[in-house]
Every structure is written in C-alpha cells, then in structure tokens.
Amino acid sequence: MNADQSVEAGAVPAEAPPAGATAWAISLLATVMVLACIGYNLELHTRLGFALLRQQYMALQLGLALSIAFLRFGPTGRPVRRPNIVDLSIAAICLGVLAYAALDFVWLLQEQFYRPWQITLVGTVVVLAVMEGIRRRAGVMLFGIVAIFLVYALVADRVPGRLVGQELSPQRLVDYVGFDSSAVFSSPLAVGTITVLLFVFFGQLLFAAGGGAFFTDLAMAATGRTRGGSAKIAVVGSAMFGSISGSAVSNVATTGVITIPLMQRGGYSREDAGGIEAVASTGGQLTPPIMGAAAFLMAEFLDIPYATVAAAALIPAVLYYLAAFLQVDLIAARDAIAAPEDANLTVRRVLAEGWHFLIPFGVLLYALFGLRSDPEDAALMAAVAIALAGAIRGYRGTRLTPRTFGRVFVETGTSMVDLILVVAAAGFVIGVLNVTGLGFALTLVLVDAVGSSLTLLLLISAVVCIILGMGMPTSGVYVLLASLVAPSLVEAGVEPIAAHLFILYFGMMSMITPPVALAAFAAAAISKAGAVATGLAAMRIGWAAFVLPFAFVATPELLFSGSGTEVAVATALTAIGVGGVTVGISAYWGGALNLVLRLVFVALGAVALPLGFTGLSTTTHGIAAAATLALALALLVMRRGARTDQTT
Numbered sequence: 001m002n003a004d005q006s007v008e009a010g011a012v013p014a015e016a017p018p019a020g021a022t023a024w025a026i027s028l029l030a031t032v033m034v035l036a037c038i039g040y041n042l043e044l045h046t047r048l049g050f051a052l053l054r055q056q057y058m059a060l061q062l063g064l065a066l067s068i069a070f071l072r073f074g075p076t077g078r079p080v081r082r083p084n085i086v087d088l089s090i091a092a093i094c095l096g097v098l099a100y101a102a103l104d105f106v107w108l109l110q111e112q113f114y115r116p117w118q119i120t121l122v123g124t125v126v127v128l129a130v131m132e133g134i135r136r137r138a139g140v141m142l143f144g145i146v147a148i149f150l151v152y153a154l155v156a157d158r159v160p161g162r163l164v165g166q167e168l169s170p171q172r173l174v175d176y177v178g179f180d181s182s183a184v185f186s187s188p189l190a191v192g193t194i195t196v197l198l199f200v201f202f203g204q205l206l207f208a209a210g211g212g213a214f215f216t217d218l219a220m221a222a223t224g225r226t227r228g229g230s231a232k233i234a235v236v237g238s239a240m241f242g243s244i245s246g247s248a249v250s251n252v253a254t255t256g257v258i259t260i261p262l263m264q265r266g267g268y269s270r271e272d273a274g275g276i277e278a279v280a281s282t283g284g285q286l287t288p289p290i291m292g293a294a295a296f297l298m299a300e301f302l303d304i305p306y307a308t309v310a311a312a313a314l315i316p317a318v319l320y321y322l323a324a325f326l327q328v329d330l331i332a333a334r335d336a337i338a339a340p341e342d343a344n345l346t347v348r349r350v351l352a353e354g355w356h357f358l359i360p361f362g363v364l365l366y367a368l369f370g371l372r373s374d375p376e377d378a379a380l381m382a383a384v385a386i387a388l389a390g391a392i393r394g395y396r397g398t399r400l401t402p403r404t405f406g407r408v409f410v411e412t413g414t415s416m417v418d419l420i421l422v423v424a425a426a427g428f429v430i431g432v433l434n435v436t437g438l439g440f441a442l443t444l445v446l447v448d449a450v451g452s453s454l455t456l457l458l459l460i461s462a463v464v465c466i467i468l469g470m471g472m473p474t475s476g477v478y479v480l481l482a483s484l485v486a487p488s489l490v491e492a493g494v495e496p497i498a499a500h501l502f503i504l505y506f507g508m509m510s511m512i513t514p515p516v517a518l519a520a521f522a523a524a525a526i527s528k529a530g531a532v533a534t535g536l537a538a539m540r541i542g543w544a545a546f547v548l549p550f551a552f553v554a555t556p557e558l559l560f561s562g563s564g565t566e567v568a569v570a571t572a573l574t575a576i577g578v579g580g581v582t583v584g585i586s587a588y589w590g591g592a593l594n595l596v597l598r599l600v601f602v603a604l605g606a607v608a609l610p611l612g613f614t615g616l617s618t619t620t621h622g623i624a625a626a627a628t629l630a631l632a633l634a635l636l637v638m639r640r641g642a643r644t645d646q647t648t
Contacts, residue, residue, distance in 0.1 A: 030413025063098025123178025165436030183431025209390025228332020275537030469510030580605020
C-alpha cells in the first residue's frame with residue numbers, strides 16, 4: 001500500500017510534516033473547517049440573524065479541503081514539507097473561487113438558467129481540482145472510474161443501444177457536475193462535511209484522550225488469557241477501534257502494529273496474523289454504532305434514520321465477528337497456540353483506570369437511540385462528553401490538554417481532506433447518472449440481462465461490487481455502488497436496506513480480496529508476509545462476510561425485519577450454520593478433523609444457513625442446525641472420553 005491509497009478518514013500519513021508558513025496555513029485552514037462544521041450544526045448563522053444555504057457551507061468546506069490537499073500533498077500524492085509554486089497557486093485559486101461561490105451562491109442559483117461565466121468558472125475549477133486531488137490521494141482506480149463517467153457524458157448521445165444519453169457540451173457538463181445541487185453539492189458531500197466530520201472529530205478526541213490504548217487494553221484483558229489470546233485481542237480490539245475510526249487501512253496501521261507481532265510471537269503464521277487483523281479491521285466499518293462514513297451516506301440515500309441503519313447492521317456484524325473469533329480460537333487449539341506471556345491485564349483494572357471512556361459512548365447511544373437525535377447532534381454531544389471526561393481524567397499518562405485539544409482540530413481537518421475529495425468526486429458520478437439518464441438505463445440493462453433470477457443478479461452484483469471496490473476508499477465505493485448496483489437489486493424486489501447493506505458488505509470485501517486488497521496488503525507490510533498470501537488467508541478467515549449478505553437478503557429477519565421470534569430463529573439458524581462451516585474450514589473440533597468430518601460439518605452448516613434461494617424450508621434448516629449441534633456435541637463427548645481413558 002502506498003500513500004496515495006491511504007485515503008480514508010484518519011489515515012493521513014505522518015511522514016514529512018509541513019514546515020514554516022505551510023504548517024501554519026494548513027493548521028488554520030483545518031481548524032476553520034472543524035469550527036465551521038460545529039458552528040453550522042449549532043445553527044449559529046440562524047442565531048446571528050442570517051440565512052445560510054447548505055450549498056454555501058459545502059462550497060466553503062470543499063474550498064478548504066482542496067486548499068489543504070494542494071498545500072500538503074505533492075504531485076505524487078505524498079506529503080511534502082513545502083508546496084511548489086504551482087500547487088501553491090492552485091490552492092489559492094481553489095480557496096478564492098469557492099469562497100466566492102459560498103458568498104454569492106444565492107445569486108448564482110438565481111442566474112443558473114442563464115449560465116453566467118461565473119458558474120462556468122466555479123464548475124471548471126471544481127472539476128479540475130477535485131479530479132487532480134483524487135488522482136493524488138485516491139489513486140488511479142477512482143480517478144479512472146470518474147473520468148470514464150465524465151467522458152461518457154460528453155459522448156452519451158452517440159453511444160449505441162440502450163445506454164444512449166442526453167447530449168452535453170463541455171461547458172454544460174462542468175456547469176452541472178461542478179456546481180449543481182444534484183451533482184457535486186449533493187448528499188455525499190453534505191453527509192461528509194456535516195455529519196462524518198463531527199464523528200471524526202469525536203474519534204480524534206477519543207484517541208487523543210487515550211481511548212485507543214483503553215480499547216486495546218480492554219480487549220487484551222478480556223481475551224488475552226485464553227488460548228490464541230493474541231488473535232482474539234486483534235478481533236475484539238479492532239472491532240471496537242474500527243467502528244470508531246471508519247477506516248480499514250488506518251485501523252490495520254494503528255492496531256496492527258501491536259496485534260500482528262503479538263500474534264506472530266504467539267505462534268500464528270505471518271499470513272494468518274496479517275489476515276486476522278485485516279478481517280477484524282475491515283469488519284469495524286460494518287459494526288454499529290458508528291460504522292464509518294458509509295452508514296451515514298446510506299441513511300441519506302434511503303432517507304431513513306441512522307438508528308435504523310445501525311440496528312439493521314447489528315446482527316450481521318455480530319455473526320461476522322462470531323465466525324472470525326471462532327476460527328482464530330480453533331486455529332489456536334489446532335496449532336497449540338497458548339495465551340500470550342505478557343497478558344497480565346485484568347478487565348477490572350482497565351475499567352478502573354478508563355471507565356470514563358464509557359461515558360461518551362453512553363451519551364452517543366442514548367442520543368441516537370433514546371432521544372432519536374440526528375447523528376450530527378449525537379456526535380456533538382458525545383464530543384462534549386469526551387472533551388470533559390478526557391480533561392478531568394487521564395489514562396496511562398494521557399490527558400486532554402489545551403494543546404492536545406488544539407491539535408485535535410488540526411488533525412480532524414487534515415484527516416477529512418481525502419474523504420471530502422472522494423465524496424465530491426462521487427457527486428460527479430451521481431450528476432452524470434442524473435443528467436444523462438444512465439442510472440435508469442443501467443438498472444434496466446442489468447435486470448433484463450439476468451431475467452427473473454434473483455440469485456444470478458446477486459452473484460453478478462457481488463462480483464461487480466468487489467471489482468469496483470478494489471483500491472478505493474469506503475465512502476467512494478459505497479456511493480458508486482449505491483448509484484450503479486443498488487437500484488437494480490431494489491428493482492428486482494430486494495428490500496432497499498438489504499440491497500444497500502449487500503453492496504456495502506461486498507464493497508468492503510474488496511479490502512481483503514486480491515489482487516487489490518488494501519487492508520490485507522497493509523497488514524502484510526507489518527507481518528512481512530506475502531501480500532497475496534495474506535489476502536487469501538484473510539478471505540479464508542473472513543469467509544462468512546461473503547455469505548452473510550445473501551443470507552440477510554433472503555432472510556430480512558436478520559436485519560430486525562419481523563417479529564421477535566422470527567428474528568431469534570433466523571439468528572440462531574445463521575449462527576449455527578456459520579459455526580458449522582467455520583469448524584469444517586478450521587479442521588478442528590476437540591481434535592483434528594479428517595476430510596470426511598470436515599465435509600460433513602461444512603455441508604450441515606451450509607444447509608442450516610437460511611438462504612431462501614436454495615428452496616429449502618425453515619424445517620429443513622432447523623433439522624440441519626440440530627444435526628450440526630448434535631455432531632459437535634457428540635464429537636466433544638467422545639474425544640473428551642478418549643482423553644480421560646488415556647490419562648487413566
């Protein structure tokens with residue numbers, strides 16, 4: 001993984017810190033970005049007696065992000081100490097033009113029909129600067145995809161077949177995608193600059209107060225004394241850490257430097273150590289209550305409360321980590337991997353020192369689910385809570401001070417730059433889909449291509465999601481897939497929230513699926529294992545993530561859609577099925593399993609999974625689940641009895 005691929009919130013490289021006036025300028029711009037977000041969410045403009053359009057606020061934030069991007073990162077995408085004269089000029093132009101757009105947005109909207117040159121200027125600067133920004137920071141994959149859509153828009157009227165679109169001139173294109181509220185200034189940029197920024201701020205405050213060390217210690221205390229405890233620390237710690245950070249790559253880089261060497265010292269192979277960390281880190285983006293930027297985008301796309309998205313994602317996330325946790329435990333048993341020698345922390349001791357970190361999470365959860373507050377309001381409440389708690393109490397010598405508090409503002413703003421660039425570019429794609437009619441045409445073509453086979457449509461969609469997701473950040477993956485793939489699934493009869501979670505899961509699986517698996521490759525860089533081998537190990541350990549989306553599409557009860565009894569039955573069947581297949585893959589249950597027993601466990605577990613596409617009844621799934629449990633219990637009793645006979 002190189003620097004231009006590490007593009008998610010919180011993943012700003014630490015090398016080559018800016019120097020002199022550049023550092024001061026970046027710090028000022030980043031601080032203004034965070035303060036503007038807080039002020040906008042507190043509606044200070046209304047309290048001060050003037051109206052502010054959402055697009056005006058987004059234009060300012062985009063200008064700040066672009067300026068920081070060209071001041072901080074050179075043409076190769078790597079951080080520089082001082083920008084060259086060209087990048088300095090681009091940064092100044094971006095800030096000036098978008099500050100003008102923010103100030104004069106009302107007049108520009110009123111005159112938009114007449115296409116004044118000012119709109120063309122704003123649109124041209126936005127399109128060129130954002131495209132160059134994502135080339136530097138998101139790599140050629142996202143740049144190439146967005147460029148294809150922009151080129152298509154220029155030739156859409158000459159495309160043969162059902163993908164023909166409306167004719168657009170270059171001026172009309174930049175006017176639309178670089179200025180219109182249905183393109184760059186649409187929902188993705190709004191969610192990024194209004195909601196996600198505050199959650200990143202909350203996360204940065206938490207980590208600055210010692211929260212990262214607290215969660216790692218808590219995972220170590222809870223699981224470190226058990227067999228394979230080093231891997232269980234990675235699974236539990238990365239689940240907690242990743243849910244906050246919202247970035248698989250930065251999660252690997254942050255927690256992996258501790259957990260991967262610990263796993264290797266414990267006896268896990270290099271490939272398995274890296275794969276376990278990659279799977280655990282990737283799952284953090286699928287785990288409530290925060291789930292990274294994609295969940296907020298999903299709530300906006302579906303026009304539903306964020307709490308509904310978080311609730312729907314809960315059971316699949318638990319099953320995801322159940323499979324990972326069970327597999328690392330069975331690998332430890334199979335390979336005789338004991339608890340780490342330095343696992344001397346206790347849960348009581350960790351909580352005694354860091355109990356105050358639970359307060360902001362209590363505030364966050366109560367605001368989201370109890371008060372039904374908007375996510376941004378909940379994030380603000382939680383940020384205030386951690387600011388107070390972190391200032392009053394420290395953890396392992398770390399405490400929030402005025403100096404560290406100020407640094408949090410700077411780090412929050414700079415870590416948001418890549419995300420803002422990505423969602424702005426995603427807005428270009430949405431704009432092209434809207435203005436050319438391509439979105440509707442793609443849905444019809446895909447649905448017609450598979451006929452009435454929902455299974456085939458899901459399989460094709462899964463492959464498309466993984467391919468499009470390779471080498472791309474989470475938010476960019478989700479917005480593209482939500483625009484290109486999700487409508488086809490909904491048109492075919494899939495529940496909208498199930499369709500969007502389906503594409504999110506498979507978009508995230510690109511993080512552990514070779515040939516471009518960013519999370520696995522980041523883990524391989526730490527473990528010194530082969531990148532592809534680590535990716536294959538991650539796919540084996542995270543196998544459940546490739547099956548669970550099919551399960552919750554076929555069985556919406558897994559998304560809390562249904563009665564309590566139906567949800568409980570579906571969850572139990574899926575958990576037993578996941579457990580059975582995991583035992584077969586791991587080749588261990590109370591002892592080594594031969595090939596026949598492995599195949600039996602895999603077969604019974606697969607039949608127990610409530611996949612409606614198989615045509616099996618709930619009774620059949622139940623019988624398979626009961627048989628799985630009976631076989632597992634019988635093997636344990638027989639092998640325990642055999643060991644007792646040997647000792648006597």
